[in-house]
Amino acid sequence: MFGVDHDCVSAWGRRRQFSHDEDLVAFMQELNSTATLERWQRADCCDAIVANGGIGWVLSGIIRKCVIRKDGQRRIIDMLMPDDFFGLRTDKSRLFSFEVSSDETLTAKITRREFNALTAMRPWLYQFFHDRACQTIARLENHILVQGRTTSIQKIASYLLLMSRRLPQQQGTAVVLPMSRYDIADHIGIAVETVSRAITELRRRGIIELETPRCVSIRDTRKLEDQISSTRS
Amino acid sequence: MFGVDHDCVSAWGRRRQFSHDEDLVAFMQELNSTATLERWQRADCCDAIVANGGIGWVLSGIIRKCVIRKDGQRRIIDMLMPDDFFGLRTDKSRLFSFEVSSDETLTAKITRREFNALTAMRPWLYQFFHDRACQTIARLENHILVQGRTTSIQKIASYLLLMSRRLPQQQGTAVVLPMSRYDIADHIGIAVETVSRAITELRRRGIIELETPRCVSIRDTRKLEDQISSTRS
C-alpha cells in the first residue's frame, strides 16, 4: 500500500538493514492495523491528525499544508499526495494547518504514542520514517526551485511539469490538476490572475491544451521544458 | 559538539528511546572517530563529500547547496551552517553542488558504507539522522516562506530575521552575513541590484544599519518584522 518494500530498501541501495523482509511486511501490517483511517471531504480541516505530535499520511486524494500569515494571507507550503507523510517533525515553533483539497480524501494516522511504541519495539523502523522525511526534503527542494524561477511563465511551466511527474499518469498526457487557480497561486507565490494569464499564454503558444480549466493536456513536453530556461518571451 | 543530546532527545519529548544516554555519547565519540575532518577555503567545491552517498555535516563555516541550471544560472537551495547535515538523501535524480562560502570552513563526513555499518550495529541511530532530516525540512519550509513573500523588502526583511536567528549571536544585534549580495540574490530569487536596493531602503528607514556591507545591525527588530506583513511602502 505504501510501496514500503520498494522505496525503503532501494533508496539505500541495499537490503540487509532489515534483517528479514518479513519484518517490514509485519510492520506494514501492524501500521495498518494500528492506524486510524479517516475519510474527508473538500475544504475540511484536518489539523487534528497532527495534533499532539500525531503522524499522518495520505492514502488517496490531496491535502495541502498551509501557513496562515498574520495579515490573513495563506501560503501553501506543500501538497501532500498519496504515500506522503506529514507531522513527522514535531515543532511547536510554527503552526501549520492542513486543508483537504479533493473529495474522497482518505488518510491514515497514528498518534505519537503509537509511533513511540512502534519504534521502541523495533527501532530500525526509523529507517522507514527517515526515508519518508527524505522524500519530503526532495519535494520541498523541488518546490524551492519552482518558486525561484523569474517569470510567471517559467514558474507555471515547471509547476506543470512537476505535477505531471507526481500525479498518476491518467490517459495519455492529460493532467488533472488537483487544485484551483487560487491554490496554485498561493503555492507558487504569484497572483491568481497571473496564474491564469500564464496558462493562457502557454495555451496560445500551443504547448498545452485545456479540455477543462482543471484538465491540462501537455502537447509538447520538450517545448514546455524550454519555457523554463528561456529568458525571452 | 553537535548538540546531539539536546536536540535529538528533546525533539521527541521523551528520553526512553535511547536506553541510556551513554549510548548516545558513545555514538558521538564513534562518529567523531570515524568521521573524516576536512578544512576548506572560500569558493572551494566540496561535492566530493556526498559522492557515492557520503554524509557530511558542517562543524564551522558555511556551505551552500546549489543547483546549476542548464542556462548557467545558479540557484542556492540551502545554506548549511554548523550542525547541519547534508547528503542524507541519496537521490540520483537531481545533482547538487556544494560550494564553500566562508574561509576556515570545517566539515566532517562519513561514507555511506560507514553510515550503514553504524546503523546496522545500532539501528536506533536512525532516530538521530531522522531528526537531522527533520531539521532540514524545517529550514526548507522556512525558506519557502521567505521566497514566497511578494515584495523584495519583505523577502530581505524575513531573510535578515531568519539569519539573525540562525547565526550565533555576536555582539548585540549585529549580524555578520556569511554570504555576498550575489549569494543572497541567488538564494531568495531576486536580482543582485534588488537585494542592494532593499537593504538600502531598510537602512534609509532606520530599521537596520550597516557597519560594513556584510555586517548588518538590526536597530528595530519589531519594525523589521512589520515590514514583512505590511502591504504599503
Added chain:
DNA sequence: CGCGGTTTTGAATTCAATCAATGACAGTGG
C-alpha cells in the same frame, strides 16, 4: 597606484500586482 571583485546607484524597460469587470458553471430555492 591600478586592479578585480563587490556593492551601490541611475535610467529605461519589462513584467506582475492590483483594481475592475465579465463569463462559465453548479447548486439552490422559488
Added chain:
DNA sequence: CCACTGTCATTGATTGAATTCAAAACCGCG
C-alpha cells in the same frame, strides 16, 4: 424550469515594482 447566488476562471486597464543595462563607488591587495 428558471432566475438567483456564489465560486472559479478569464480578460482588460492601470499602476507599481523588479529586471535589465550601464556606470560609478568602494575595498582589499599585490
